[in-house]
Amino acid sequence: MAISNLESRAFTKLFELSPYQSGVLSGLTFGVKDLIDIAGHKTGAGNPTWESCHTEAVCHAICVEQLLSNGATCKGKTMTDELAFSLLGENFFYGTPFNPKAPDRVPGGSSSGSASAVACGQVDFALGTDTGGSVRVPASNCGIVGFRPSHGRISVGGVIPFAPSFDTVGILARSEKLCAEVSYVLLASEEKADVVEEVLILKDAFAMADEEVRAALEPALKRLQQTYPIRQVTLEDIFDFEATFDAIRQVYCTMQWAEVWSSLGAWIENSRPAFGPLIAAHFELAKKCDRTQIAEAVQKRVIIKNNLRSLLGSNSLLCIPTTPFLAPKKGSTAVHRSETLGFTALSGLASLPQLTLPYGQSREGVPVGLSFLANHGNDELLLRAFSDV
């Protein structure tokens, strides 16, 4: 590709780690989000104060070890939003990784550099982390494939803890097939013969999305109907309480803010780090979270989880737009962020796997992702449905 590493701003550090042995990923290169440990390098988390407060990692994260043991070559660390606390991909201190398919728009975050490096062709795939959408949103914005696994299936050993009941290691890749192959390695998948029997279209999500997102995804939905039996469902069908995306987002935010403050509050109060204005505002929300509301949020989360899991059963997928609007223009304020969280919180709250596919583009060519969720543990069903591997 014509885009240099300097131009893409995708990498924070370039180096090469050779694989331990050949394997199913031999010949493939990958980048690692700078929230994930690589021995001998500081895990910078996209924030200068964090970097200055911490020392070099003493070992590679578990997920990195798995890739090196299966033949892949690591090419460096990729940019992240500060402490992973944004879906935009504009780092106040280090700049904005390039989105080659929409150069005037943000790449999305927080795995901004991982998405950019893959979209620019600088690596074959990249590791990201996804707590509230940090793999899925940048994959959608950059027109590539992004996978968030079932919570707990890929080890987060060696990843900076953020909101542990939501934190996952995810994969960004150029193609469905490559994404599946890498994911099978990290999931240590065994053979499974299951096939998708039905795809459930969440009508409210499409209705709530911007017109240009709906239009961009229409051809993909038509093709989908030729492959799988389709059924339209609504939030009201799924949940036995009055569920809106706003209500779902609120449950998510209470729990995420509470866990984030548990993970990072002491460091913030003691180190008084410099944050960009958006990230500072997010941490202020985490700090001010009313912790007497946590117990109720946990209860609501369990209801959401149980209802979604009942709906999905063993062989169904749920289909939503990955985000309700196009990637925002660079430098614009993040007016829409909360709406995106309503969509991305579904898999987070229910610990479900989600795959975003670059199936749409707007009239001006801006990428639009289409997402599929499967039941907890059905990662292989989901990956195979769109990759044939």
Added chain:
Amino acid sequence: MAISNLESRAFTKLFELSPYQSGVLSGLTFGVKDLIDIAGHKTGAGNPTWESCHTEAVCHAICVEQLLSNGATCKGKTMTDELAFSLLGENFFYGTPFNPKAPDRVPGGSSSGSASAVACGQVDFALGTDTGGSVRVPASNCGIVGFRPSHGRISVGGVIPFAPSFDTVGILARSEKLCAEVSYVLLASEEKADVVEEVLILKDAFAMADEEVRAALEPALKRLQQTYPIRQVTLEDIFDFEATFDAIRQVYCTMQWAEVWSSLGAWIENSRPAFGPLIAAHFELAKKCDRTQIAEAVQKRVIIKNNLRSLLGSNSLLCIPTTPFLAPKKGSTAVHRSETLGFTALSGLASLPQLTLPYGQSREGVPVGLSFLANHGNDELLLRAFSDV
């Protein structure tokens, strides 16, 4: 009870936190393992260097918030083995919490103070953490009830990360009923009507246990037969590879050591903490873990997980002795530790819930726990089977 707080050595700090409101746990008191955050107090993790390197927690852990919102009163922080890295319960720096039912024996660890505080009647229940047996072993040693939930069901937000793919918050309580009531709060359980259809007795585990453990549990197994249909199974029935408890333990240790070093290695290398000799040896194993073996261990773990989950289905339980031998005498070396891990690793590797019940005692009156495992997510099935609530 006649045992003072000073005599029990169960608590590292005494204070009182009132509940936010009344609730299902009103009138009940609890202790919190000193690996779990309480705002305004250092989380000491049983190690003086750790305590001196860290500042006061800025907020309560998620699980503590849930209990305070449901009417319970917190009475203080309880002793832990250093950084939770032992199953013995003898802290080199702070001493050994009292085991009232076997005063010359260790309480078990690492949630030693939580087990002791409950067994001594100083609180109604206590929070512990369980990565490789740290709730189940001390509950068994002290003759009380201990519950390790399905991994991921109770938030570890505000708990010091140790080996994240195994870390859980568990409950220690005097009775099955109380353990279930507290667990339902933390799990935010909804009503479920499932009942146990079959209990599978893992023959190899009973065969491998010491004679006095087998004898102590025989009456309980006879009673069990009057309640549930029983079937004998062997490791060979469950696993399609040559599985021994030793092989299972090795898979567990590789993964646990690898994750522990990811979580704590940088702190240890930089702070050079003083550890007791046993804990120092454990961390040396974590440091020396051959990380090129991680990928293979993850694969074996998935096979163990899939096989165990297939065996258990929706309505079965698996029954094993909690530990293969009686609580060791105080001050003896930990010759048996590795054998215990073979038993306790089953639920850890497969992320299953496990309940240990004080169903046996040796001829000299030493408590012996009997354990039941259920499928992932079947925590309520398991708790209800033995509590009728």
